[in-house]
Amino acid sequence: MKPKIGDVFVYIFIILLVGLSFIGLKTMGNHEGKLMVQVELDGSIIESVEMPGVETERTAREIRIDAVDGGYNIVKISADGVEIMDADCPDRLCVYSPSIKNPGQSIVCIPHKLIVRIIGQGTENEALDDTAS
């Protein structure tokens, strides 16, 4: 018995469906365990880098962020955490902010409209939607 054209469509459809779900699962699974450092300037994400793991050798790096008003912030990312090393904002509160390393934590520079966030899955934070502070 020859397969009918309708059957062929159904087979293709099923194969496609399986393939797509597989790809979907893979991409979703990719970020598990990894922490990302996300730099957001005035509402849009301008940098997104992976946080170096504790086991790997120190891969500290500094990123210079040019703010909208011509100012700057220097963001240091290392296995020990993320902090702002220097900035020319008037209050420099971002520079005084303690270093962050857990998902959900952030450092903010309000004058420069800058948010540096750590994104990923953590132990304590895992099931939380937000933090009241």
Added chain:
Amino acid sequence: MHTKLRKTLALSVLLIMVLTFVIGCTIGNTREYNRDLFALDTVITLKVFGGRSAKKALDKAAERIREIEDHMSPTLEDSDVSKINRAAGIEPVKVHEDTFYVIKRALNYGKLTGGVFDITIGPIVNLWDIKSEKSKIPDENHIKDKLSLVDYRKVRIDEDNMTVFLEEKGMAVDLGAIAKGYAADEAVRILMKSGVKSALLNLGGNVITIGGKPDGSPWRIGLQDPRSQETGRNHFAIVEVKGATVVSSGDYERYMVDVYERTGERYHHIFDPRTGYPAQSGLMVSTIISASSMDADALSTILFIMGHEEGFKTIEDLGNYEAIAVTLDKDVYITEGLKDGLIPSNDLYNIIEP
């Protein structure tokens, strides 16, 4: 026989396809929309779930927050607050409905607490100037001088003409302890009017929720550990809420602590209008859970200044509010309604049964 089997098979597959399509569309309709904005001297994040109308609602809510900032910011020259302060001791100033309403409510809180909550704290806030890197502890005489200008009873409001007048020159109102709450309530009102049934807003640490999560479960909100630098922990406990607001006031907020900790003492940003110094009631953080964010904003400040005993009494007399007070010894006092609602997450903090 074969034809029948094939027909059944084809029908089943068709059914699955239709179902997949329908389910896919339903899920696709409840999308997540996010917005970050810098307003009211802080970071605001809005997360809204819903269809396309939710995105429009999000735009409207953001716009409304900006509008409130325009009226109440102490740093914008054309804001109502700046105008009122410039005209102190000179003349009444006509203000927007928003500003009038917030000031009226704030004065009520002043009356209720005998001046523990006082929006005329402006001169003290400016004297301490907590935001500046070079700020230092002001001289006692200066504090005394400025304290004589702090008195909510010297704010005259005129409902018919919508004007506000500060009786003495040098007086200044500061709506910092209540404007964020009002903005949150307004954002919620706009989102709900547009049919949003699930949203999570954060206005500089004030968390506001509409409904529960899209799946119907409550939002899990961590309460910031006030000594996270020492403890290495993020939260001192967790609360689960639906359609409620969670607002904390604490001595740990970044504006103050690190600048002053070099002196060894913690000079935080919540001032006691009775002394002119940062409040010293023995609390590190106070939290209010309620329906209205403006009330929660004011009451968390009041609780923080009053301390746990007097503060809880005031709040329990009002009803409708749940409160948490964390002392310097890491004891966590809670109101009756939170007996089963507060989830311990940090063994360094000792939750005391009400």
